[in-house]
Amino acid sequence: MRFEVTTLGTGAALPARGRYPSAQLLNIHERLFLIDCGEGTQERLRMAQVNMGRIERVFISHMHGDHYLGLMGLISSLHLLGRTAPLGVHGPRELREVIEVQLRASGTYLRYPLHIQPVEHVSGAVVFRDNQVEVTGLALRHRVECTGFLFREMPGPRKLLKEKVASIPHYARQGVKMGGDLVLPDGSVVPNSELTAPPPPPRSYAYCSDTAYAPELVPFLRGTDLLYHEATFSEALAARAKETMHSTARQAATLARDAGVGQLMLGHFSSRYKDVSVLLHEATEVFPETLLSEEGSTFQVGRPHL
Amino acid sequence: MRFEVTTLGTGAALPARGRYPSAQLLNIHERLFLIDCGEGTQERLRMAQVNMGRIERVFISHMHGDHYLGLMGLISSLHLLGRTAPLGVHGPRELREVIEVQLRASGTYLRYPLHIQPVEHVSGAVVFRDNQVEVTGLALRHRVECTGFLFREMPGPRKLLKEKVASIPHYARQGVKMGGDLVLPDGSVVPNSELTAPPPPPRSYAYCSDTAYAPELVPFLRGTDLLYHEATFSEALAARAKETMHSTARQAATLARDAGVGQLMLGHFSSRYKDVSVLLHEATEVFPETLLSEEGSTFQVGRPHL
Numbered sequence: 001m002r003f004e005v006t007t008l009g010t011g012a013a014l015p016a017r018g019r020y021p022s023a024q025l026l027n028i029h030e031r032l033f034l035i036d037c038g039e040g041t042q043e044r045l046r047m048a049q050v051n052m053g054r055i056e057r058v059f060i061s062h063m064h065g066d067h068y069l070g071l072m073g074l075i076s077s078l079h080l081l082g083r084t085a086p087l088g089v090h091g092p093r094e095l096r097e098v099i100e101v102q103l104r105a106s107g108t109y110l111r112y113p114l115h116i117q118p119v120e121h122v123s124g125a126v127v128f129r130d131n132q133v134e135v136t137g138l139a140l141r142h143r144v145e146c147t148g149f150l151f152r153e154m155p156g157p158r159k160l161l162k163e164k165v166a167s168i169p170h171y172a173r174q175g176v177k178m179g180g181d182l183v184l185p186d187g188s189v190v191p192n193s194e195l196t197a198p199p200p201p202p203r204s205y206a207y208c209s210d211t212a213y214a215p216e217l218v219p220f221l222r223g224t225d226l227l228y229h230e231a232t233f234s235e236a237l238a239a240r241a242k243e244t245m246h247s248t249a250r251q252a253a254t255l256a257r258d259a260g261v262g263q264l265m266l267g268h269f270s271s272r273y274k275d276v277s278v279l280l281h282e283a284t285e286v287f288p289e290t291l292l293s294e295e296g297s298t299f300q301v302g303r304p305h306l
Numbered sequence: 307m308r309f310e311v312t313t314l315g316t317g318a319a320l321p322a323r324g325r326y327p328s329a330q331l332l333n334i335h336e337r338l339f340l341i342d343c344g345e346g347t348q349e350r351l352r353m354a355q356v357n358m359g360r361i362e363r364v365f366i367s368h369m370h371g372d373h374y375l376g377l378m379g380l381i382s383s384l385h386l387l388g389r390t391a392p393l394g395v396h397g398p399r400e401l402r403e404v405i406e407v408q409l410r411a412s413g414t415y416l417r418y419p420l421h422i423q424p425v426e427h428v429s430g431a432v433v434f435r436d437n438q439v440e441v442t443g444l445a446l447r448h449r450v451e452c453t454g455f456l457f458r459e460m461p462g463p464r465k466l467l468k469e470k471v472a473s474i475p476h477y478a479r480q481g482v483k484m485g486g487d488l489v490l491p492d493g494s495v496v497p498n499s500e501l502t503a504p505p506p507p508p509r510s511y512a513y514c515s516d517t518a519y520a521p522e523l524v525p526f527l528r529g530t531d532l533l534y535h536e537a538t539f540s541e542a543l544a545a546r547a548k549e550t551m552h553s554t555a556r557q558a559a560t561l562a563r564d565a566g567v568g569q570l571m572l573g574h575f576s577s578r579y580k581d582v583s584v585l586l587h588e589a590t591e592v593f594p595e596t597l598l599s600e601e602g603s604t605f606q607v608g609r610p611h612l
Contacts, residue, residue: 014383040346042321043346046323064412065408069378080320094407097411101400107450143413144412
C-alpha cells in the first residue's frame with residue numbers, strides 16, 4: 001500500500017531559478033491529495049506525469065500567494081477537462097471568498113461539485129477523515145493564520161496467520177480480521193490473538209510550512225514517520241527568520257529530534273540559497289535523518305507495507 | 307527608438323506542453339508594458355531575462371484565468387522585491403475586487419502605489435495616454451466582457467534638417483521641432499517646412515484576444531503596423547470557434563486584410579494543435595504577411611525608427 005510524497009515546489013515567496021512555490025502531492029493507497037498549490041502547480045504536475053484529474057482533495061495551509069495562487073487555475077482546468085467528481089478544498093476561511101469572487105468574475109459555472117471547507121487553526125482538530133486516512137490540523141506560527149496538516153493512515157484490518165487461515169470458516173474471516181474471536185459451530189471459542197497478527201502500524205506524514213519555531217507541536221508530531229518542515233534560512237539569518245516568522249534548518253531539526261520523528265524533510269528555501277547544502281548540514285548536526293526536498297523527488301513515508 | 311513585442315505565452319485555456327497562457331511584453335521606447343498575465347508569467351519573464359521591476363503598466367483583457375491568474379503573484383513579487391514606483395493596472399472592473407480580496411486575505415500592505423483602473427468596453431476609448439504612447443480599447447466579442455488594446459506612439463517632434471541646423475539659433479530649436487516657424491531677430495520668418503522634415507509616422511500595435519470574428523473592428527485597426535489576433539482554431543473547427551466565441555486563423559487573416567494592417571501575428575492556440583502550421587497556412591491564404599507567435603520570440607512593430 002503506497003504512502004509517498006512528491007515535492008512539486010521547494011521555493012519560498014520569491015521566484016528563484018529552478019525552484020517553484022510550495023506544492024506537494026501525497027499518494028496514500030493510490031488516492032491523491034495535494035498540499036498547497038503555488039503558482040504553476042499544474043505545470044509541475046505535468047512534469048511529474050501526474051493526471052491531475054485524480055486529485056481528490058486539496059489542503060491549503062495559508063493565504064500567502066506562494067501557497068495558493070495555483071489553485072484557481074487548477075480548479076478551472078479540472079472544469080475544462082470535464083471533471084464530474086467532487087473536489088474537496090480545505091483551507092483558511094478566506095479561501096472561499098477568493099475562489100468565489102473569481103468564479104463569478106470569469107462567469108464560470110463549474111461542472112463538478114467544489115466543496116470548500118474552512119480549516120480550524122487548532123492542533124489535533126480533524127480536517128478530514130474516512131476509513132483510510134485521517135487528516136488533522138497543526139497550528140503553526142506565521143504572520144497570517146497558517147495551519148499544517150498531519151496525514152495518518154487509519155489502522156487496517158488484522159492479518160490472518162497463514163497457518164491458521166484454513167481453520168477459519170470463510171463466513172468468519174471478516175470478523176476475525178476486524179479483531180473478533182472465532183466462535184466455532186460447536187460453541188468453542190478461539191481467541192483472536194491465536195489467529196491473527198496486528199496490522200502494520202499506521203504511517204503518518206506531517207506538513208509544517210510556513211512557521212516560526214513552534215515547540216508546542218511536539219506532542220502532536222510524536223512518532224510521525226516523515227515530517228516536512230520549512231527551513232527558509234540558515235542559522236546565520238536566525239534574526240531574519242524570527243522577524244518573518246520562518247524557521248532555520250536547525251530549528252526544524254530540533255523539532256524533529258524532540259518529537260522523535262522518523263525522518264525530516266526540509267523545504268521552502270529562501271531564494272538567496274543557490275546551494276542548500278548549508279541547510280542540510282546545519283540540520284543533520286541536530287537530527288541526522290534529514291532529507292532535502294527537491295522538485296520532482298518522491299519519498300516513501302515510513303516503511304513500506306507489503 | 308524601440309517598439310517591439312515579446313510573446314510570453316501562446317496557449318489557450320488548457321495547459322499544453324511547451325505553451326504557456328497569454329502574456330506579452332511591449333517595449334515602447336524602453337518603457338515596458340505587460341499585456342495579459344496568465345499563470346506563470348513571472349517565470350516566463352525570467353526566461354526572457356526581463357527585469358520585472360521595469361514593468362510600468364499591466365493591461366488585462368478579460369477575467370478568464372489564462373489571461374490574468376499570474377497578476378496576483380507578480381504584484382506580490384514586486385512588493386517583496388522592494389518596488390516603490392507606482393504600478394498601473396488596467397482591466398475589467400471585476401479586477402479590483404479580485405486583487406483587493408487577495409491582498410486582504412494575505413495581510414499584504416503594498417509598499418508601492420497600485421493604481422487599478424477599470425477599462426471601458428468601447429472601441430476607441432482612451433485607456434492610457436502620455437506624451438509617448440496612447441492606448442485605446444478594442445471592444446472584442448467574447449463570453450465575458452473582453453477588451454483588446456491598441457498601442458500607438460504619440461507623434462514625435464519634427465526633425466531639423468541637417469543642412470539647416472546651424473542656421474537655427476539654439477533658443478529656437480525646440481520651438482521649430484514642435485512645428486513652429488523660425489522668427490529671426492530682424493523679424494524675418496522662415497517657414498517650418500524649410501527647416502524640418504516630418505517625424506517618422508507613429509507605429510501601432512493592436513492586441514485582440516479573445517474574440518469571435520469582429521469585423522466592426524476594421525475602422526479601429528486601419529493601418530495598424532502589427533496586429534496580434536487570436537487564432538484558437540483551424541477552419542475545420544469553425545463551429546467550435548463560434549460556440550466558444552473564439553476565432554479561426556482565417557477569420558483573423560480576414561480582419562487583417564480588411565483593415566490593411568502591416569503584419570498579422572497569430573496566437574492563443576488550442577492545445578489540440580501540437581503543430582500550428584495548419585493555422586499559419588490557412589491564414590496566409592488570405593493574408594500573406596502572417597507570423598506565428600512563439601514563447602520567447604520578439605517582433606519589431608512597424609519599421610524601425612533610426
